[in-house]
Amino acid sequence: MQKIYFPILLLFGLSACTMQLKPRKPITGLPPSQYVAVINLSDSRPDLRTAQFLFDVKTVDRGRSLDCQYEDVVEAARRKSAPFGANFMVITERKLPEAERSNCNRIQAKLYHLPDLGGFEALIFWDKARPLQEADLRGQGNAVLPPIRCSIKHRLMGNFFSTMTVRTITQFSADSTSLPVGKYRNIALRRAQLQFDLAELEARKIKQSIKAMAPNVTAIAKASKPMERAAQKAWQDIASQMDTELLASNDPETVLSRWETKVKKDMRDWDEFRPDVVIDLRKKSKRNTDEPGSAIGQ
Numbered sequence: 001m002q003k004i005y006f007p008i009l010l011l012f013g014l015s016a017c018t019m020q021l022k023p024r025k026p027i028t029g030l031p032p033s034q035y036v037a038v039i040n041l042s043d044s045r046p047d048l049r050t051a052q053f054l055f056d057v058k059t060v061d062r063g064r065s066l067d068c069q070y071e072d073v074v075e076a077a078r079r080k081s082a083p084f085g086a087n088f089m090v091i092t093e094r095k096l097p098e099a100e101r102s103n104c105n106r107i108q109a110k111l112y113h114l115p116d117l118g119g120f121e122a123l124i125f126w127d128k129a130r131p132l133q134e135a136d137l138r139g140q141g142n143a144v145l146p147p148i149r150c151s152i153k154h155r156l157m158g159n160f161f162s163t164m165t166v167r168t169i170t171q172f173s174a175d176s177t178s179l180p181v182g183k184y185r186n187i188a189l190r191r192a193q194l195q196f197d198l199a200e201l202e203a204r205k206i207k208q209s210i211k212a213m214a215p216n217v218t219a220i221a222k223a224s225k226p227m228e229r230a231a232q233k234a235w236q237d238i239a240s241q242m243d244t245e246l247l248a249s250n251d252p253e254t255v256l257s258r259w260e261t262k263v264k265k266d267m268r269d270w271d272e273f274r275p276d277v278v279i280d281l282r283k284k285s286k287r288n289t290d291e292p293g294s295a296i297g298q
Contacts, residue, residue: 017061017068017104019080026055030085030113034129036078037114037121040091046120051112054086059106068104070094071155071169077109086111088120119174123151126170126200128274132193139178145243148192149176150199152231154206156224158278160217166210166277168203172196184246187256191246194256195239197263202231202238204273215281 039046057077061068077089093108114120119135139146150172157165172192179188206227213220242259246252 017059017073017076017102017106019057019073019077020060021080021084022056022058026084028054028085028113030054033082033085033087033113035117035125035127036082036087036089036111037117037124037130038074038078038089038091039121040094042091042094044122046090048090048112048114050116051088051114054084054111054113055081056108056110057081057089058108059104061102061104061106068097069155070105070107071153072157073105073107075167075169077107081111084111085113087117088112088114122174124172124174124196126172126196126203132172132189132196134179134189136172136174137177137179137188137192139175141178142181143178144180144182145184145191145247146177146180146188148195148239149173150196150235150239152199152203152206152228152235154203154210154224154228156210156220160281162280162282164214164217164220164279164281166207166279168206170196170200170203172199184252187246187252190256190260191242194242194259194263195235197267198238198242199235201263201266201270202235204270205234206231207273207277208270211277211279214279217281 057080059068059073059077074089074091081089089109089111091107091109095106097103097105116133117130118133119138121136124130124132124136137146150170153169153171155165155167155169157167177192179185184191206224209227210220210224213223242255245255245259249255
């Protein structure tokens, strides 16, 4: 089979795969959720004794589809489920793409409502509606300042002819860190949230950089992965800087408060790039339209 390389994509007539709920219109009596946690049953066996089961969801794909990498279908399932009050998704099955049947990653999942999400997720999505809790620092260790691991990823979606959507995913690894011993224990949660927020800021900068390159899809495709790696490195450097200042100070509370003030301002300044960024690729760049002879027919 001939491979089709991005960005030269033959995608006319394709659409994204869809999510099907069972029952199709669940009646839960719950208000919409602002955040839906995700775990994979193959990786974790959660204690769901306090959970309320709501409904099932699965991927439906009847052919060749767009935007159906694993991360895409998980996000689609989260968005489909939130209006019905679900806040916890357990993925029970994942099917990989099949050449003859579907190019989509397909999942089946069960949706629940939990009164408290603290400690349930191995990987926590950054969301202003889901601040970290002490129970989320669930790793093992007794370091003075335990390591923290966050990951920054991006996705380019759309048909790449008329529009492109840029999505970033910032996640906190709950098992990468723990509650420290000694004087830093009281600030452990605030430190973890700050480092999580710093990672999210670097993710937003990816969107801004990609938007500035539009409508040059070829350049975006070439540069986006290096941007992702650079964002991860930038976060590691600034998180390390913060920890160095904490360790060097006799008053870590004051250091942390200063960082919190700065990060809060930065989050406001970059709020435009918090949601997905949709780019209209049909728009001509100012340079092209302003240059003499740029009009068709001249």
